[in-house]
Amino acid sequence: xxxxxxxxxxxxxxxxxxxxxxxxxxxxxxxxxxxxxxxxxxxxxxxxxxxxxxxxxxxxxxxxxxxxxxxxxxxxxxxxxxxxxxxxxxxxxxxxxxxxxxxxxxxxxxxxxxxxxxxxxxx
Numbered sequence: 001x002x003x004x005x006x007x008x009x010x011x012x013x014x015x016x017x018x019x020x021x022x023x024x025x026x027x028x029x030x031x032x033x034x035x036x037x038x039x040x041x042x043x044x045x046x047x048x049x050x051x052x053x054x055x056x057x058x059x060x061x062x063x064x065x066x067x068x069x070x071x072x073x074x075x076x077x078x079x080x081x082x083x084x085x086x087x088x089x090x091x092x093x094x095x096x097x098x099x100x101x102x103x104x105x106x107x108x109x110x111x112x113x114x115x116x117x118x119x120x121x122x123x
Contacts (some may be wrong), residue, residue: 007072007119008056015039015060022058030058036099070107072117078106081118085110 012018019030019039028046030039036059043055061067075081078096085108086092093115095106103121110116 003073003075005071006054006074007117008054008070009072009117010056010058010069011061011065011067012058013061013067015058019058036060068115070115070117072105072119075118075120078104078118078120082106082108085116085118090116 010018010022015032015037019028019032022028023030028041030041032039034040038057038059040057041055043053046055047053073081082092082095089111090108093107093109095118096104097106098104103119105120106118108116108118
């Protein structure tokens, strides 16, 4: 069995406008009440009638960075996953980094340059 995709992310130059866009397009409801101004769509508010769906978020891009769209795969060890990605021809973008209590993430580029995230959380 493979490791599951557990989160999507859109990093934007204008996250407020993009959150409004996705609210109008898909009905996503964001909670941005956090120090990072990261708009979170909880999983339980983003599922179909069969309970299928994942949570995600739209957050601000660092100055000078154009942003990206990616997904996060749950892994048991962020550092090991990043090292393995590098050993297979990818390149580390960031991490491991603690972003919230009990949540550690990393980002890498696959061999074609696509941004992929890995996450380890207590839940």
